[in-house]
Amino acid sequence: MTLTRVCLTAAALAATLIWSGTAAAQGQGTIKVGVLHSLSGTMAISETTLKDTVLMLIDEQNKKGGILGRKLEAVVVDPASDWPLFAEKARQLLEKDKVAVVFGCWTSVSRKSVLPVFEKDNGLLFYPVQYEGEESSKNVIYTGAAPNQQAIPAVDYLMKEVGVKRWVLEGTDYVYPRTTNRVLEAYLKSKGVAAADISINYTPFGHSDWQTRVAAIKRFGSAGKKTAVVSTINGDANVPFYKELGNQKVSAEDIPVVAFSVGEEELSGLDAKPLVGHLAAWNYFMSVKTPENTAFINRWKTYIKKPSRTTNDPMEAHYIGFNLWVKAVEKAKSTDVDKVLAALPGLETPNLTGGIAKMLPNHHITKPVYIGEVRADGQFDVVWKTAGTVPGDAWSDYLPGSRDTEADWVTLKCGNYNTKTKTCSGQNYK
Amino acid sequence: MRVAPGTVGGSQRGRWLLALLLALVTPVAGARAQTPEDGFAAALAELREADFPSKEAIIERLSASGHRAVQPVLSAFLEDRLFVRTADARIVIAKSADEALTELELVDPVSLADAGRAMPAELSKIGTNNRLRRVLRTTIAHFSLASTDAAVRLAAVQDMLRSVDATTLELLRERSQVEQDARVQRAIATGLALAELDEMDPERRLAAVAILSDRISADVRNRLAVLIEKTPDGAFAETDERVRKAAETAVRSIDSYQSLYSGIETLFFGLSLGSVLVLVAIGLAITFGVMGVINMAHGELMMLGAYTTYVVQLAMPNHLGASIPVAIPAAFIVAGLAGVLLERTVIRFLYGRPLETLLATFGVSLVLQQLVRSVFSANNRAVATPAWMSGTLVVNDALAITYNRLYIVIFTLAVFGILLVVLRRTRLGLEIRAVAQNRAMARAMGIRSTWVDALTFGLGSGIAGIAGVALSQLTNVGPNLGQAYIIDSFMVVVFGGVGNLWGTLIGGLSLGIVNKLLEPFAGAVLGKIVVLVALILFIQRRPRGLFPQTGRAAEGS
Numbered sequence: 001m002t003l004t005r006v007c008l009t010a011a012a013l014a015a016t017l018i019w020s021g022t023a024a025a026q027g028q029g030t031i032k033v034g035v036l037h038s039l040s041g042t043m044a045i046s047e048t049t050l051k052d053t054v055l056m057l058i059d060e061q062n063k064k065g066g067i068l069g070r071k072l073e074a075v076v077v078d079p080a081s082d083w084p085l086f087a088e089k090a091r092q093l094l095e096k097d098k099v100a101v102v103f104g105c106w107t108s109v110s111r112k113s114v115l116p117v118f119e120k121d122n123g124l125l126f127y128p129v130q131y132e133g134e135e136s137s138k139n140v141i142y143t144g145a146a147p148n149q150q151a152i153p154a155v156d157y158l159m160k161e162v163g164v165k166r167w168v169l170e171g172t173d174y175v176y177p178r179t180t181n182r183v184l185e186a187y188l189k190s191k192g193v194a195a196a197d198i199s200i201n202y203t204p205f206g207h208s209d210w211q212t213r214v215a216a217i218k219r220f221g222s223a224g225k226k227t228a229v230v231s232t233i234n235g236d237a238n239v240p241f242y243k244e245l246g247n248q249k250v251s252a253e254d255i256p257v258v259a260f261s262v263g264e265e266e267l268s269g270l271d272a273k274p275l276v277g278h279l280a281a282w283n284y285f286m287s288v289k290t291p292e293n294t295a296f297i298n299r300w301k302t303y304i305k306k307p308s309r310t311t312n313d314p315m316e317a318h319y320i321g322f323n324l325w326v327k328a329v330e331k332a333k334s335t336d337v338d339k340v341l342a343a344l345p346g347l348e349t350p351n352l353t354g355g356i357a358k359m360l361p362n363h364h365i366t367k368p369v370y371i372g373e374v375r376a377d378g379q380f381d382v383v384w385k386t387a388g389t390v391p392g393d394a395w396s397d398y399l400p401g402s403r404d405t406e407a408d409w410v411t412l413k414c415g416n417y418n419t420k421t422k423t424c425s426g427q428n429y430k
Numbered sequence: 431m432r433v434a435p436g437t438v439g440g441s442q443r444g445r446w447l448l449a450l451l452l453a454l455v456t457p458v459a460g461a462r463a464q465t466p467e468d469g470f471a472a473a474l475a476e477l478r479e480a481d482f483p484s485k486e487a488i489i490e491r492l493s494a495s496g497h498r499a500v501q502p503v504l505s506a507f508l509e510d511r512l513f514v515r516t517a518d519a520r521i522v523i524a525k526s527a528d529e530a531l532t533e534l535e536l537v538d539p540v541s542l543a544d545a546g547r548a549m550p551a552e553l554s555k556i557g558t559n560n561r562l563r564r565v566l567r568t569t570i571a572h573f574s575l576a577s578t579d580a581a582v583r584l585a586a587v588q589d590m591l592r593s594v595d596a597t598t599l600e601l602l603r604e605r606s607q608v609e610q611d612a613r614v615q616r617a618i619a620t621g622l623a624l625a626e627l628d629e630m631d632p633e634r635r636l637a638a639v640a641i642l643s644d645r646i647s648a649d650v651r652n653r654l655a656v657l658i659e660k661t662p663d664g665a666f667a668e669t670d671e672r673v674r675k676a677a678e679t680a681v682r683s684i685d686s687y688q689s690l691y692s693g694i695e696t697l698f699f700g701l702s703l704g705s706v707l708v709l710v711a712i713g714l715a716i717t718f719g720v721m722g723v724i725n726m727a728h729g730e731l732m733m734l735g736a737y738t739t740y741v742v743q744l745a746m747p748n749h750l751g752a753s754i755p756v757a758i759p760a761a762f763i764v765a766g767l768a769g770v771l772l773e774r775t776v777i778r779f780l781y782g783r784p785l786e787t788l789l790a791t792f793g794v795s796l797v798l799q800q801l802v803r804s805v806f807s808a809n810n811r812a813v814a815t816p817a818w819m820s821g822t823l824v825v826n827d828a829l830a831i832t833y834n835r836l837y838i839v840i841f842t843l844a845v846f847g848i849l850l851v852v853l854r855r856t857r858l859g860l861e862i863r864a865v866a867q868n869r870a871m872a873r874a875m876g877i878r879s880t881w882v883d884a885l886t887f888g889l890g891s892g893i894a895g896i897a898g899v900a901l902s903q904l905t906n907v908g909p910n911l912g913q914a915y916i917i918d919s920f921m922v923v924v925f926g927g928v929g930n931l932w933g934t935l936i937g938g939l940s941l942g943i944v945n946k947l948l949e950p951f952a953g954a955v956l957g958k959i960v961v962l963v964a965l966i967l968f969i970q971r972r973p974r975g976l977f978p979q980t981g982r983a984a985e986g987s
Contacts, residue, residue: 042910044808173955203954206914208905209706211699211835212949219692222648239810240905247832249822253564270906271812274820277560373559376510383482383559 030073031066031335033058034093036104036114036125041081046235046314047106049265050128051076053315054103056303057322067329075099083113090114094121100335101126101325103318108132108176115140124337126325128317130260130282132179136394136407136415139337141344142364143321143357144314145283146392147183151230153369154258154281155184157384158228159191162256165225166197168217170233173202177232180260184230186398197225207237210244218248221255229257238262242275252277258371264310267378275374283367284316285380288353296352310378320357320365323349345410355389362407363415364392470497471540474521478514482559489562493569501573503539508566512539513553520545522553568593572601580611587617591624591649599625620645624653632670639673643680646691647827651684691828696946702835704942705842706904708935709897710915711922712846715934716890717769718923720866721883723777724784726791728919729912730798731891734768735761735898736907737802740811751816754899761895768798769891773884781883799909810908819903838900845896846935852889853931862886866929925965927975937976941965 035054037047058072066072075097079086086105093099094117101124105111108131118125118139130145158164169184171177181200188198199220201213221227233241238259245257258279264286267275286297296319301307325340327347332339347359351368358366366389372380395402395416406417414424473491480488489507493500506512506523513522515536522545524534534553536545558566567589574586587605590598599622606618619641626638639657642650657668657677668674710732717725738761743753772794780787819837822830853859864872865882873879901911926937941961948957972978 045810045908048808201953204958206910207954208914209699209703211702211832212696212946213954215692215695215699216950219648222652224649224652236810236906236908236910243815243904244832247820247822247834248830253560253567256560268809270810271814277563375557381557381559 030071031068031329032073032075032097032099034097034099034102034104035074035076036079036086036089036093036102037106038081038110039076039078042236043081043106043110046265047081049312050103050106050314050318052304053300053318054322056300057319059303060299061322061326067326068333068335079110083107083109086110086113087117090117090123090125091121094118094123100124100329100337101340103128103321105129106314107174109174111140112175122337124325124340126318126321128314128321130313132176133183133394133396134179134399134402136362136364136409138341138363138409138415140363141321141324141359142392142394143317143324145367145369146364146394147180147396148393149283149367149369149390150260150281151180151184152187153386153390154260154279154371155187155230157281157371158230158256158258158279161384162228163226164228164256165193166220166223166227167193167199168220168227168229169198169200170213170217170229170231171200171202172207172232172234172237173204174234177202177234180232181230183396183398186396186400190398203233203237205234205237207233208240210241211248214241214244214248214250217255218250221250227255229255231257231259232261233259234261235266238266239270242270242278245278246274252279252373263312263314264379265312267374268308268310272374272378273376276376278374279371279383280374280380281369281371282313282380283369284311284313284351284353285370285372285382286311287372287379288370288382290352290354292350292354293352316352319352320349324357324359324365341409351389357389358391360391361410362392362394363409364394366391467497467540470495470499474503474539477512477521477556478519482562485556485558485562486565489565489569493572497540499540499542501570502537502542504566504570504573506539507556507558508563508570510555510558512556514556515548516552516554521556522548524553564592572598575601575605580614583609583611583614584617587614587621591617591621594621594625620647620650624650627653627657632673635668635670635673636676639676639680643676643683645827646684646687648688651681651688654681654684688828691826695829695831696950697943698831698835700943700946701939702839702942703946704939705839706900707918707922707942708938709838709842709845709900710894711919711926711934711938712842712849712931713890713893713897714919715923715926715929715931716849716893717887718920719929719931719934720862721886721890722784723781723887724788724791725777725890726788726916727772727795727798727912728891728894729914729916730795731765731768731894731912732898732901732915733798733802733907733909733912734765735895736813736902736911737806737811737898738764738895739899739902740806740813740907743814750814751818753814754816754819754903757899757902758896761899762892763895765895765898766888766892769894770884770888772891773887777887778880778883795912799912803909808909810906813902813907815903834903838903841900845893846931849893850931858882858885858889862889921965924969925975927977927979929979930975930977933975933977 033054035051037051038044039048039051055074058074061067062071075093077089077093079089090102093102103126105114105125105127106129111127111131114125115137117123119137123139125140126143127140128143130150131142133146167188169181171181185198185200189195203213217229256277256279258281260281262280263282297311300311301309324344324347327349328340328343329335331347332343334340344359345361348356351357353368353370355368360366368389369386370382371384372382375381394407395405397403404418404420406412406419407415408417409415412424417424470492473488473495476488477485489504492503502523503512511524513524515522521539522536523539524536526534533547533549535547537543538545571586571589574582577583577586587602590602602618602621606615606622609615609618623638623641626634629635639654642654654677658674658681659667661667666674668677713731714725714728717723717728739753739757742757742760743750746753746756776790776794777787780790815834819834822832823836824830853862861872861877861882864875864877865879869879901915905911922938922941923934925941926933945957945961948960952960
């Protein structure tokens, strides 16, 4: 393990050296933008795309003349899918490179790892991935979905439109699935689902032998009530899971699986035929036809020079986050973190899928929610969407501990204000 | 309401009545639904622009039209072969929607005559969703009931039983009069008996329970269990006591069958997990067990095998079925050559220095990972499963075994058998054993020990490559494939006893079975921990594994 870390650190160092080399050539007066995404290790698959997205957005902004007459300059570091290294790299970005803003992180554990650094150094992080909620930091803007913007609407869809009565909550064993499933379990119970009709199960990272679990799901689903699987299974373990479902003849028509972390990017790496008809809940699908989305997809394909590349939900989140930041800087006429943070709440920017993303006082944004069915070509057919946009809720209304907690950085100036005791308990997250 | 299609039953007049009825219900069709021909073509034309709910209505109308092309059109719709040609907005059926084809042969949906050819890019697919596929499947089932193929009829009956209504029952009753195939007959009898349970006459219900008493499917069990349950007001849902008693006996017998079969199933799961473990460990059993080389790049050699499968599939996209048999020798050669190269350039300088070997091979593993990242990108590659490897072998209603797992169990045993023969019966095997037991003596007998070392390492690596082919069918093919299995393979070799092939076989299979026996109770996470802790305790008691090597070989190494 230590050995891995040594090697990875060495590789990361080399990468940083190359980058800071090019950065030095550009001179003074630029605004530095930190990009904190893993470019090696297990998360590289997902995060490299986001690094490229930010670079594209910076490139486009510079072509428009930058912000406040100053050009933007990217500072890219590689935290190498190593959680402690995320904190180290974040400190480097904030203290050494003195970046104005950071776009970064994917997994919740990496976000939790950099959180103390951003709060100590008063940095600004735009976090683009759907997450489990139960957090609102002064220094983080959450442009991905909170549970009420992804998980809860997905369950609503299955309950109302598909008529699901029995639920399997299947997840990988770490913080995001565990918290999301806690919220979902409380929500289902509040809707009158009996405990016997909910089965929760966790498997390790990279689980590849799904025979027992799929057989168990099949058995659970054969009790005569419509059953669905809500999957918070992480990345790599999904392929063998869906393959096993296909092999054991569990079809989406009988037991649909709705996934929260399977998107276009993940599907492009596998044969999507066994997945056809299974569902995913996102705030963005590449297949949604709007002029903004078509333009974005074309720009992305031109920038990355590969027509087969896909776009996905976290990319849109970065697109929205970047535009919000640009607007905030222009409004504040400064890149100073406190001034930008004061300017952010209330700002609006269009989504790629139509509608407006509005920055809320709790540092989350409003988002539309879509449910899509997987097609054989790895894209999604939207089968359902929310009527309007859904405001992100930092603290779930369905969990006993967080029901009375509120986040408001405008009037209350607090990320976890207890509405009962009328106190702000500071930044101690559960 | 489901409408009886013209091919099976219903007079001409009945069909007219239905068309008229539909004309009243669906105003769009009203003006045009004068003959089956017109109604069919009109409904079909609307598919171009329709959203999912209207597509469902169109399917109903198509099937009600009684046109002879209904079945081919609906089958094409279900199988994603129904397209709109972009050039002239004409709806066409593709004979095959195989993505590998550069040109699709087209058929006209109304006349069923040839309609030329087109590139896939010139066509846009008329999509389906879960709900539509379900509707299509049941609708098509009505037609398939008359198929000459018993398997198709069986599938049709099972599809029809998913949503039973009066029309379906009528069709099934008609079919049961003429059905010859015993399995189809049995499936129909089950469906009819399940429907009979709703009859008012207790005698008929009793007869139905009697028929159902020897079925073991979950559907039957659930339906029978309802009979013996009490409703909220305390009375039984089933009023007749004899029926209740019979149902109770039947449920008990179904339950005992099901727990028996789920036991067999768990055992098979264990066996299949075990055989994967044996397969990934068996190459290591040679390089580590026989040669004593701690090869941390063993997992990456498997990865090479998996990528070889991917490349083979790229090279022969039209012969997916044959890709695996081709990939097995190809992967053996690729990984074997990589192994020989590794031995000649790195490992041979480090014999007798296990710590340095470990570090060097770990470095090689990183190099190999980065190599595939550079060549194939960091993303996982899609390796398709050939048709003959997907699906399940249905033993009965309670037990089905997936083909890919079954083949891998057989494959592992075959590889093990061949390896045993190579080591015991061939000259190479003799030389390998000789060098492993006493290098100096072997050299004195004229064996080129360095050559044998390279070949032995190549053999072990080649087998790792073969394991990679099998893994490509089970899990992700990506740069991290090897890392996921390296720990498991060392675990199996050490547990089984270093230097003992039989130990590896028994060790791997028993670890797999224990793991799967624990999983339903302890969960996958805890199950794995329990197995690891048990293994640590075991190694403390017996450091040399299950089957320790004895005699001179053990002391010599």
